[in-house]
Amino acid sequence: MGEIKTWQAMADTNAERLQRTTGRSVEEWVEAARGAGVHSRAALAAWLKPQGVTGYSLMSVDWAMFGYPDFILSSVDELYEGQYADRQALRPIGDRLLAWALEADGVEVQMRKTYISLQTARRKFAQVTPATKSAVDVFMRFARPNDPRAEPARAAKDDPFRWRIRLKTVDDIDDAVLGALTAARDESL
Structure with a gap:
């Protein structure tokens, strides 16, 4: 059975990426930024961008300088409880999909503030989101869904998910839904 990772795992990965791509650690970047007189998030981003530090790498330096958001410091249980705090009737849907992910080969589970991210070693292939008070949406990346x-x-420009299956009860999670998740995983291996 797999493990569930939190945002902290992502923060650690981002810090490693920063070290690998720039040759400097988060702490070294923080020290250099402070030495350059950087005192705000906007100034930090403006100072780092010309040096090629953007996106997730920039987040690592930002959080080290100005503090980590609460969700980064939250446990798996705190994040998951927060997702279903005002929609307990949907929790069995999340539980069932989480159980599938933890048992599936090659799936890494990352708990986020508002959703569960399902990934392979290559990329994110699905997202489980309690989207409304009456439904959980499973967003997936795959070429052709088999489930009608x-x-x-409706994805944002950079969002890889082109398909959604909306689940209203745990009974909606049938072989077709699990087959779609498996297909999305397999296309992402």
Whole structure:
């Protein structure tokens, strides 16, 4: 059975990426930024960008300088409880999908503040989101869904998820839904 990671795992990965791509640690970047007189998040981003430090790498330096958001410091249980705090009737859906992910080969589970991220070593292939008070949305990355309930997802420009299956009860999680998750995983291996 797999383990569930929190945002902290992502923060650690970001710090490693920063070290690998720039040759400097988060602490070295923080020290250099303070030495350059940087005192705000906006100033930090403006100072780091010309040096090629953007995106997740910038987040690492930002959080080290100005403090980590509460969700980074939250445990798996705190994050998961927060997702279903005002929609307990949907929790069995999340529990069932989480159980599948923890038992599936090659799946890494990362708990986020508002969703569960399902990933392979290569990329994120699905996201489980208690989207409304009456439904959990499973967003997936795959070429052609086999489940007729799959509908095009309204995705942001950089969002890899093009399909969504909306689940309203735990009984909606049938072989077709699990097959779609498996297909999305397999296409992402």
